[in-house]
Amino acid sequence: MKDHDTLEHRLTQQGISRRSFLKFCTAMASLMALPPGTAPAIAAALAQAKRPSVIWLSFQECTGCTESLTRSHSPTLESLIFDMISLDYHHTLQAASGFAAEKSREDAMKDFYGKYLLLVDGSIPTKDNGIYSTIAGRTNLDLLQEAAKGAAAIVAVGSCAAFGGLPMAKPNPTGAAPVSDLIKDKPIINISGCPPIPSVITGVLAHYLTFGELPALDELGRPKAFYGETIHDRCYRRPFYDQGKFAKTFDDEGARNGWCLYELGCKGPTTHNACATTKWNGGAGFPIEAGHGCLGCSEPNFWDAGSFYTPLAAPTSNIGAIAGAAALAGAAAAVALSAADRAKKKSLQQTHEKLTVKDISN
Amino acid sequence: MTQTVVVDPITRIEGHLRIEAETDAEGRITQASSAGTMVRGIEIILRGRDPRDAWAFAQRICGVCTLVHGIASVRAVEDALKYEIPANAQLIRNLMIAAQYVHDHVMHFYHLHALDWVDVVSALKADPKATSQLAQMVSPSYPRSSPGYFADVQKKVKTFVEGGQLGIFANGYWGHPAYKLPPEANLMALAHYLDALTWQRDVAKLHTIFGGKNPHPNFVVGGVPCAISVHPEHKGHGKGPHYRGGEAATSLNMVGLQNVKNIIEQMRTFVDQVYVPDTLAIAGFYKDWGKQGEGVGNFMTYGDFPEKGMSDPSSYLIPSGVILNRDLSTIHPVDLHDENQIQEYVSHSWYKYSGGKDKGLHPYAGETEFNYTGPKPPYEHLDTAKDYSWLKSPRWKGKAMEVGPLARVLMLYAKGHEPTKELVGMTLKKLDIPVPALFSTLGRTAARTLETKIIADAMMTWYDNLIANIKAGDVRTFNETKWDPSSWPAVAKGAGFMEAPRGALAHWVVIKDGKIDNYQAVVPSTWNAGPRDSQGQDGPYEAALKGHKLHDPKQPIEILRTIHSFDPCIACAVHVTNPDGEELVKVKIK
Numbered sequence: 001m002k003d004h005d006t007l008e009h010r011l012t013q014q015g016i017s018r019r020s021f022l023k024f025c026t027a028m029a030s031l032m033a034l035p036p037g038t039a040p041a042i043a044a045a046l047a048q049a050k051r052p053s054v055i056w057l058s059f060q061e062c063t064g065c066t067e068s069l070t071r072s073h074s075p076t077l078e079s080l081i082f083d084m085i086s087l088d089y090h091h092t093l094q095a096a097s098g099f100a101a102e103k104s105r106e107d108a109m110k111d112f113y114g115k116y117l118l119l120v121d122g123s124i125p126t127k128d129n130g131i132y133s134t135i136a137g138r139t140n141l142d143l144l145q146e147a148a149k150g151a152a153a154i155v156a157v158g159s160c161a162a163f164g165g166l167p168m169a170k171p172n173p174t175g176a177a178p179v180s181d182l183i184k185d186k187p188i189i190n191i192s193g194c195p196p197i198p199s200v201i202t203g204v205l206a207h208y209l210t211f212g213e214l215p216a217l218d219e220l221g222r223p224k225a226f227y228g229e230t231i232h233d234r235c236y237r238r239p240f241y242d243q244g245k246f247a248k249t250f251d252d253e254g255a256r257n258g259w260c261l262y263e264l265g266c267k268g269p270t271t272h273n274a275c276a277t278t279k280w281n282g283g284a285g286f287p288i289e290a291g292h293g294c295l296g297c298s299e300p301n302f303w304d305a306g307s308f309y310t311p312l313a314a315p316t317s318n319i320g321a322i323a324g325a326a327a328l329a330g331a332a333a334a335v336a337l338s339a340a341d342r343a344k345k346k347s348l349q350q351t352h353e354k355l356t357v358k359d360i361s362n
Numbered sequence: 363m364t365q366t367v368v369v370d371p372i373t374r375i376e377g378h379l380r381i382e383a384e385t386d387a388e389g390r391i392t393q394a395s396s397a398g399t400m401v402r403g404i405e406i407i408l409r410g411r412d413p414r415d416a417w418a419f420a421q422r423i424c425g426v427c428t429l430v431h432g433i434a435s436v437r438a439v440e441d442a443l444k445y446e447i448p449a450n451a452q453l454i455r456n457l458m459i460a461a462q463y464v465h466d467h468v469m470h471f472y473h474l475h476a477l478d479w480v481d482v483v484s485a486l487k488a489d490p491k492a493t494s495q496l497a498q499m500v501s502p503s504y505p506r507s508s509p510g511y512f513a514d515v516q517k518k519v520k521t522f523v524e525g526g527q528l529g530i531f532a533n534g535y536w537g538h539p540a541y542k543l544p545p546e547a548n549l550m551a552l553a554h555y556l557d558a559l560t561w562q563r564d565v566a567k568l569h570t571i572f573g574g575k576n577p578h579p580n581f582v583v584g585g586v587p588c589a590i591s592v593h594p595e596h597k598g599h600g601k602g603p604h605y606r607g608g609e610a611a612t613s614l615n616m617v618g619l620q621n622v623k624n625i626i627e628q629m630r631t632f633v634d635q636v637y638v639p640d641t642l643a644i645a646g647f648y649k650d651w652g653k654q655g656e657g658v659g660n661f662m663t664y665g666d667f668p669e670k671g672m673s674d675p676s677s678y679l680i681p682s683g684v685i686l687n688r689d690l691s692t693i694h695p696v697d698l699h700d701e702n703q704i705q706e707y708v709s710h711s712w713y714k715y716s717g718g719k720d721k722g723l724h725p726y727a728g729e730t731e732f733n734y735t736g737p738k739p740p741y742e743h744l745d746t747a748k749d750y751s752w753l754k755s756p757r758w759k760g761k762a763m764e765v766g767p768l769a770r771v772l773m774l775y776a777k778g779h780e781p782t783k784e785l786v787g788m789t790l791k792k793l794d795i796p797v798p799a800l801f802s803t804l805g806r807t808a809a810r811t812l813e814t815k816i817i818a819d820a821m822m823t824w825y826d827n828l829i830a831n832i833k834a835g836d837v838r839t840f841n842e843t844k845w846d847p848s849s850w851p852a853v854a855k856g857a858g859f860m861e862a863p864r865g866a867l868a869h870w871v872v873i874k875d876g877k878i879d880n881y882q883a884v885v886p887s888t889w890n891a892g893p894r895d896s897q898g899q900d901g902p903y904e905a906a907l908k909g910h911k912l913h914d915p916k917q918p919i920e921i922l923r924t925i926h927s928f929d930p931c932i933a934c935a936v937h938v939t940n941p942d943g944e945e946l947v948k949v950k951i952k
Binding site for chain 2: 284
């Protein structure tokens with residue numbers, strides 16, 4: 001790699017002014033909720049950066065996470081792969097196949113040993129010696145362990161890689177496991193979601209590339225900048241929740257008025273993600289805005305947390321992480337409590353099943 | 363000397379696919395074996411769950427053709443419960459499915475398939491002025507065609523290549539003699555590769571407006587979850603809880619509807635001005651691919667895009683049927699409920715059947731268990747005389763079927779659909795190739811482009827109908843009558859089908875006491891990528907590869923061209939599987 005091959009140099013060559021570059025850095029700083037003074041630091045870091053090598057391994061996945069990556073409006077996939085990283089191995093996007101593809105992976109692992117970033121999507125089957133998923137005749141576990149050795153850090157993209165996801169849902173037929181269960185000696189960032197929000201994937205990468213260190217993570221390994229709050233706390237329908245105004249079906253008056261979807265099973269109160277603030281697909285909306293409750297897809301084991309249409313059984317004030325916020329809300333909490341009780345009764349009648357706080361908060 | 367060429371992983375597809383091909387002394391493929399090497403067991407995971415939740419699980423079969431399994435799933439449950447959905451919900455589903463086609467096919471062409479035909483490195487040698495002239499000749503109406511534009515793209519790529527880090531373009535078969543495009547055509551296609559990336563991000567918003575996000579938009583059994591927050595009787599005054607329309611309500615407000623319209627226009631513009639002209643221009647250099655890569659010669663569609671509901675097949679835009687041995691004069695009817703028509707075989711798959719491995723089973727009676735008999739990883743070769751894939755082999759009346767764009771275009775053509783006949787006629791004329799050239803790798807890729815246009819053109823009608831309904835005061839999007847499981851029969855079974863971008867897709871569900879008792883999906887890539895059956899009949903991929911001559915077995919670009927022309931989706935293809943014995947017992951507890 002040549003010395004002049006820095007990001008700023010490349011951008012200048014492409015006719016992008018320093019001013020636009022700084023604007024981009026400011027946008028990044030704001031996206032990651034960093035103090036305004038951070039923008040010059042980002043600019044300085046990016047201007048120096050050579051493109052770090054990224055190896056992306058796909059295991060038991062549906063490619064939804066890669067598709068999501070391509071939908072990122074800022075930074076875009078193009079700017080990511082042309083200007084920010086060197087995406088040296090990625091099944092869905094790379095030109096080479098077979099032997100030539102494997103060579104790209106092997107070269108990157110050797111040339112950038114200790115420095116490359118390893119991205120993983122999909123869970124890893126561990127049952128029966130891993131025969132449930134192989135690439136080039138090798139098991140996913142074998143490939144993961146090999147690539148993890150020389151990785152500077154690992155990013156588990158999507159709920160399958162982060163928490164086991166759908167393949168791990170009961171009864172977990174293939175013994176699927178998340179990355180963090182199998183690799184213990186490397187820093188791991190979990191970018192959960194099914195799939196994760198496009199700009200969250202690229203935003204976390206930009207953070208790492210800018211500062212050369214992991215962003216602050218929550219207890220589940222997720223970047224706090226994006227997973228620090230619940231969807232419920234940031235939801236534009238929250239005022240209706242506080243007023244006790246709920247949609248009862250998918251196209252009643254309440255639904256058309258944009259009332260709270262709590263009684264239709266929305267898992268927003270227990271789900272930590274940035275959907276309500278960052279939104280999806282360039283701000284076009286997010287699930288609750290389009291009328292369907294949150295599935296809770298960025299939380300571990302959400303597939304086994306009861307029906308998507310069963311209202312949360314307990315008022316949100318009882319659920320540990322956000323207890324403080326609800327207690328402050330006083331009167332609102334009282335309304336919520338009675339609504340929750342009604343919802344619980346109704347749901348239990350409807351589904352004949354018992355749902356506990358544990359089901360939705362683990 | 364004969365040899366076995368192994369391509370694993372096949373990249374630029376969804377999922378994990380391996381091809382092993384035997385070649386003769388001349389490097390010609392005599393036998394090919396297609397192996398799916400990943401399995402999750404989603405069907406077993408679905409057992410015992412609420413059928414209304416199934417769409418979300420099933421949708422995760424695939425995130426590329428995101429939505430198709432969600433749609434097939436809600437339709438299966440609705441078929442089982444005889445659950446009608448409102449007209450608006452039907453129109454919105456049509457728009458979402460159509461948007462998936464346009465988005466998916468364009469991305470397949472530029473981001474997954476193009477690099478088999480387009481040499482990125484050669485683009486560096488192009489003259490931007492000549493490229494501009496070429497682009498304006500190929501598509502006079504597309505505005506991004508100035509010499510400066512192509513010079514910028516070239517500079518970007520040049521800087522990238524000279525930096526020495528080729529990233530996703532590393533180790534491609536650049537310079538291979540099979541690449542026939544002049545440098546200018548390569549540069550034009552490369553520019554459109556980048557344009558398409560930008561375009562797809564914007565048009566994906568149609569799913570976000572109706573379904574909240576993309577990938578994996580939301581659905582609901584009984585309709586669509588997006589309430590329409592616009593009503594002509596309301597003026598939208600005030601911002602209180604009675605406020606309708608505008609940002610405070612749902613994303614399907616007047617702004618959202620207008621955005622949907624804009625997106626449809628944006629889709630049509632790109633298809634008309636870029637995708638169709640590029641396909642024809644590139645195909646002109648690869649006419650010899652109109653003579654190979656056919657496959658089994660049998661084609662099947664289930665039909666989709668109802669004007670009046672799934673119960674009225676006569677209102678489908680894409681008709682259903684089977685074409686045998688290229689005979690377009692006879693269309694055989696398909697019945698998904700008939701236990702003698704669609705059956706799955708496991709003769710060369712890593713599963714067991716209790717009645718013996720040579721039997722075929724209809725999905726309602728689907729019964730399988732994992733039975734891996736392949737080599738212990740790491741392995742060099744699979745034993746393709748025995749079991750070699752996680753895919754099953756679906757057959758219609760015992761015959762292998764190709765599904766997908768080529769099947770659909772042939773079906774529309776055979777049924778005399780005027781716009782299709784016109785488009786096919788124009789394509790054959792422009793390329794100066796005969797009708798049989800459709801039965802090929804080139805024909806399959808061209809069919810994908812043509813059907814994208816047919817479907818994109820149909821979208822505005824559905825949009826107009828939706829607006830007309832709203833104007834007339836009909837804002838229903840959901841039918842609540844059968845939402846409550848206590849209204850369901852004790853036992854119900856149904857089949858939900860659709861035409862996914864990759865081909866005919868169906869889910870079969872058996873509901874008992876409000877829970878899923880059995881769930882089976884037979885998906886397009888299983889039809890196309892499945893292994894040989896008990897009769898030794900090849901699956902479509904395997905048949906299509908026969909006779910391909912490999913210029914250099916170390917750079918098997920010929921295999922990639924034909925396999926990519928099917929647009930493999932392997933996570934879909936091995937969605938499934940039933941439990942092994944041990945797990946079955948656990949599930950039954952529920």
